[in-house]
Amino acid sequence: MLPAVPERAVDELGRTEGGPETLGLLVRDQHTRRLLLLRAVLDAAESAAPDVCPAPALTRLREDWALLEEAERLEAPGPAGHPPGPAGHPPGPEADAARGNRPPPSRVRALLLHPFTGPWAREALRLLGPETGPLPARDRREQARALAYFGALAAVAAARAGVPYAVRLTAHDGVLALPSLGALRTGGPGRRDPEVTVVHRHGRLTLRRPGEADVTVRLQNGPGAWSEAAAWTPAYTLPGLVPGSAPVPLDDLDPYRTARGGPRPDTLSGPAELDEAGRKHWLHTWSGTAAALTAGGAGRLTESAALLSCLVPLAAPPGSGPGGSCSGTRREAFGAVLSSAPATATGFAATLVHEIQHAKLAALGDMTTLHHASPAARHFAPWRPDPRPYDGLLQGAYSHLALADFFQRCALTAALPARRDAAWERHARYQAQVGAVLPALVGSGDLTVPGRRFVDRMVEVYERLAEQPPPRGHAARATGYVQAARTLWNRRHATGE
Numbered sequence: 001m002l003p004a005v006p007e008r009a010v011d012e013l014g015r016t017e018g019g020p021e022t023l024g025l026l027v028r029d030q031h032t033r034r035l036l037l038l039r040a041v042l043d044a045a046e047s048a049a050p051d052v053c054p055a056p057a058l059t060r061l062r063e064d065w066a067l068l069e070e071a072e073r074l075e076a077p078g079p080a081g082h083p084p085g086p087a088g089h090p091p092g093p094e095a096d097a098a099r100g101n102r103p104p105p106s107r108v109r110a111l112l113l114h115p116f117t118g119p120w121a122r123e124a125l126r127l128l129g130p131e132t133g134p135l136p137a138r139d140r141r142e143q144a145r146a147l148a149y150f151g152a153l154a155a156v157a158a159a160r161a162g163v164p165y166a167v168r169l170t171a172h173d174g175v176l177a178l179p180s181l182g183a184l185r186t187g188g189p190g191r192r193d194p195e196v197t198v199v200h201r202h203g204r205l206t207l208r209r210p211g212e213a214d215v216t217v218r219l220q221n222g223p224g225a226w227s228e229a230a231a232w233t234p235a236y237t238l239p240g241l242v243p244g245s246a247p248v249p250l251d252d253l254d255p256y257r258t259a260r261g262g263p264r265p266d267t268l269s270g271p272a273e274l275d276e277a278g279r280k281h282w283l284h285t286w287s288g289t290a291a292a293l294t295a296g297g298a299g300r301l302t303e304s305a306a307l308l309s310c311l312v313p314l315a316a317p318p319g320s321g322p323g324g325s326c327s328g329t330r331r332e333a334f335g336a337v338l339s340s341a342p343a344t345a346t347g348f349a350a351t352l353v354h355e356i357q358h359a360k361l362a363a364l365g366d367m368t369t370l371h372h373a374s375p376a377a378r379h380f381a382p383w384r385p386d387p388r389p390y391d392g393l394l395q396g397a398y399s400h401l402a403l404a405d406f407f408q409r410c411a412l413t414a415a416l417p418a419r420r421d422a423a424w425e426r427h428a429r430y431q432a433q434v435g436a437v438l439p440a441l442v443g444s445g446d447l448t449v450p451g452r453r454f455v456d457r458m459v460e461v462y463e464r465l466a467e468q469p470p471p472r473g474h475a476a477r478a479t480g481y482v483q484a485a486r487t488l489w490n491r492r493h494a495t496g497e
Contacts, residue, residue: 014457016402037121044128051134064154071161115336181225182234288345296406309335357399370451382485404430428470432478
């Protein structure tokens with residue numbers, strides 16, 4: 001059992017902050033959970049009925065686990081590293097959980113901890129679940145896709161560790177994705193996806209398809225892999241946010257980067273595939289993001305550098321005009337932020353502040369229960385037209401409180417009057433929105449002891465921000481906006497709140 005969350009960590013997070021120790025606690029807990037999910041996938045496959053996980057699929061899964069274990073043995077031998085688990089099992093996360101503190105992960109372990117292994121593992125568990133009969137045809141296809149993805153993951157890990165091998169991998173929808181390296185285009189729509197033989201020797205992958213010329217891919221020290229072949233698209237990364245930090249993948253290739261098939265929020269668009277111009281735009285905006293984050297407080301840069309491990313480009317929202325944008329996080333993909341192309345560095349810095357708070361609060365909620373409120377959607381939130389459950393209200397208020405703090409700091413340090421005025425306008429709007437929902441959060445009898453402590457720290461931040469109010473015009477417009485939103489909401493929902 002993991003230790004209780006220290007009160008100091010709850011206090012820091014409640015203030016929308018987080019020192020290195022607190023942020024490290026969140027990361028370690030999420031990494032442990034991800035490794036346990038990987039173990040659960042193998043256990044589920046081993047215990048599944050043959051009509052759920054056929055013998056050939058189970059055999060292949062065992063072979064992939066064995067290749068993964070060999071990769072970790074080579075990269076982390078002996079007691080100083082991460083010893084592999086029992087035969088047939090992934091490297092032992094239980095020992096990591098017991099230590100509660102571990103050295104930076106090896107390249108193999110880092111690959112296993114990548115955000116998209118979370119949604120992949122959850123989907124694999126669903127497809128290997130406790131069904132008693134054969135899987136429907138659609139689920140059989142999805143299960144084949146999930147198991148093939150793990151084969152590709154194991155192959156990349158082994159190549160990174162220098163293990164020589166020859167394996168057969170299966171493409172899906174005309175693409176063979178090799179996580180963190182890139183993707184091979186194997187055919188057009190309607191064509192049968194071929195098996196690809198992948199041979200690794202001395203940092204070079206040879207990809208062989210029936211009736212096609214071999215594709216040679218050379219590994220690089222960092223993310224991505226290079227090839228002259230037009231069929232190969234290398235993974236793309238952005239420079240680290242701070243000097244010495246790891247590059248940040250801008251992933252438009254991984255098949256698990258967005259949710260597959262399920263409902264998507266109306267405000268969130270689908271995944272985007274970037275061309276050269278799109279990548280250059282992201283790089284240009286990204287180059288100013290660290291400075292923009294620092295303008296809103298040095299802690300905003302620190303938390304983004306500590307928690308952000310991947311960006312997923314999204315298409316522009318449907319029907320949006322110029323400057324329209326959307327962003328989001330996925331609870332099962334801790335470390336990833338999804339966003340449409342940012343217009344400015346300041347705008348993208350605000351997106352990161354917003355989404356990182358969601359990641360922090362979700363991770364804290366995994367470690368401790370903050371409330372026992374009903375999931376019924378009944379609360380007014382001025383940033384949404386629909387009623388929100390208590391948990392959604394808390395998430396929204398928390399991210400908006402961080403934005404109010406961010407833009408107040410930007411306003412207080414801005415040299416140019418136009419930037420100062422724009423920052424005060426955004427601060428006033430977010431501060432008024434948070435003030436409108438704090439009574440519902442504070443007044444709940446469903447808060448636990450850690451939850452009460454967390455919300456009390458939020459109130460302290462709100463009151464601190466109020467000590468340096470925005471210019472009267474901005475405050476009046478923000479108040480009017482919230483009042484109008486409440487009036488419209490009451491007309492639509494008439495809940496009596």
